[in-house]
Structure formats: C-alpha cells, structure tokens
Amino acid sequence: MVRIEFVRGDITEQAVDAVVNAANSSLLGGGGVDGAIHRKGGPEILSECRDLRASRYGKGLPTGQAVATTAGRLPARWVVHTVGPVWSATEDRSELLASCYRESLRVADELGARTVAFPAISTGIYGWPIEDGARIAVETVRAADTAVETVRFVLFDERAYAAFAEHA
Ligand code: ADP
Numbered sequence: 075m076v077r078i079e080f081v082r083g084d085i086t087e088q089a090v091d092a093v094v095n096a097a098n099s100s101l102l103g104g105g106g107v108d109g110a111i112h113r114k115g116g117p118e119i120l121s122e123c124r125d126l127r128a129s130r131y132g133k134g135l136p137t138g139q140a141v142a143t144t145a146g147r148l149p150a151r152w153v154v155h156t157v158g159p160v161w162s163a164t165e166d167r168s169e170l171l172a173s174c175y176r177e178s179l180r181v182a183d184e185l186g187a188r189t190v191a192f193p194a195i196s197t198g199i200y201g202w203p204i205e206d207g208a209r210i211a212v213e214t215v216r217a218a219d220t221a222v223e224t225v226r227f228v229l230f231d232e233r234a235y236a237a238f239a240e241h242a
Pocket residue numbers: 083084085086096097105106107108110158193194195196197198199200201202228229230231234
C-alpha cells in the first residue's frame with residue numbers, strides 16, 4: 075500500500091522522483107502550479123511540452139489524462155503534467171478529478187518513480203472546493219494499484235493543508 079504524507083509547501087521545491095503539474099490542456103503554461111513549475115524549472119520543460127503538442131497531443135492533453143517530461147532545473151527528475159477538470163456546480167466531474175490522480179500514478183509507474191508529489195489539482199484557478207478536492211485526492215491515491223511507494227501531497231496554504239489532513 076502506498077504511504078501518504080501531507081506537507082505545507084511549494085511543489086517546485088520537492089526532492090522527489092516526480093512532481094505533478096496541475097497543467098491546462100494546452101501544455102503551454104499557465105498560472106498557479108503550472109506557472110511556478112515553468113518559472114523555476116526553466117525552458118527545457120516547455121520545450122518538451124511543445125514537442126508533445128506537436129506529436130501526440132495536437133488537440134491538447136485531454137482532461138483527466140497525464141503525460142511526463144523531464145524536470146529541467148527542479149530537484150525532481152520528472153514532471154507529470156495532468157489536466158484537472160474545471161469545477162461545475164451542475165455537473166459531477168469527480169471521476170475526471172480522480173482520473174488525474176490515477177493516471178499520474180500510472181505514468182509515474184512507467185517512469186519507475188518511487189516518490190511522487192501532488193498539488194491539490196483543480197482547487198486553484200479551476201475552482202474545485204478544497205474539502206471535496208482533498209477527499210477525492212486522498213481516497214483515489216489510497217485505492218490506487220501502483221508501485222509508487224510514497225505520495226506526498228504538497229499544500230500551499232493552511233486551509234488546503236487542513237482539508238487534506240482530515241483524511242490522514
Ligand atoms: P488548477 O488550475 O488545477 O486549479 P492551480 O495551480 O491554480 O491549479 O491550483 C491548484 C492548487 O495548488 C491550489 O490549491 C493552489 O493554491 C495550489 N498552489 C499554487 N501554487 C502552488 C505551488 N507552487 N506549490 C503547491 N501548490 C500550489
């Protein structure tokens with residue numbers, strides 16, 4: 075079973091095998107976690123993302139899927155980019171959010187990653203309520219069939235940390 079840790083911090087500073095990026099489907103950068111990863115990781119990551127757009131993902135990376143690049147100047151070895159769903163009050167998109175965590179772990183398995191750090195996907199610019207986002211994240215990782223040994227949830231602020239720690 076995967077060991078789960080919760081820390082307050084910055085995803086770009088995690089010395090793990092793979093950090094997960096809350097990307098958007100363009101793969102060409104954005105705000106929040108995405109902006110921070112490209113800023114600190116340097117241009118190499120963006121260049122690999124551009125190649126992925128040109129080869130495998132002409133229409134963009136679909137919501138709920140994940141793909142890896144190297145991590146440039148970040149302490150991690152790889153970045154796993156995944157696209158969370160935008161929160162909707164009228165449509166239940168929970169399965170897509172769960173898919174982000176499952177697919178990221180599947181990609182991490184393919185890479186041979188043993189330690190993976192996740193941000194709270196979709197809970198920033200994409201508007202997902204943090205309590206619900208935390209529950210889906212932890213339940214999905216706990217139930218995942220993966221060779222990853224440690225998953226670290228990296229929460230940027232106290233409110234997000236508290237929401238995740240509820241599920242410890
Ligand atoms: P999304 O577009 O999927 O909502 P965001 O990057 O806007 O993604 O936000 C996802 C979560 O990550 C939010 O809870 C936000 O507060 C948090 N966050 C923003 N920057 C960082 C960072 N550098 N490290 C960890 N978490 C971050």
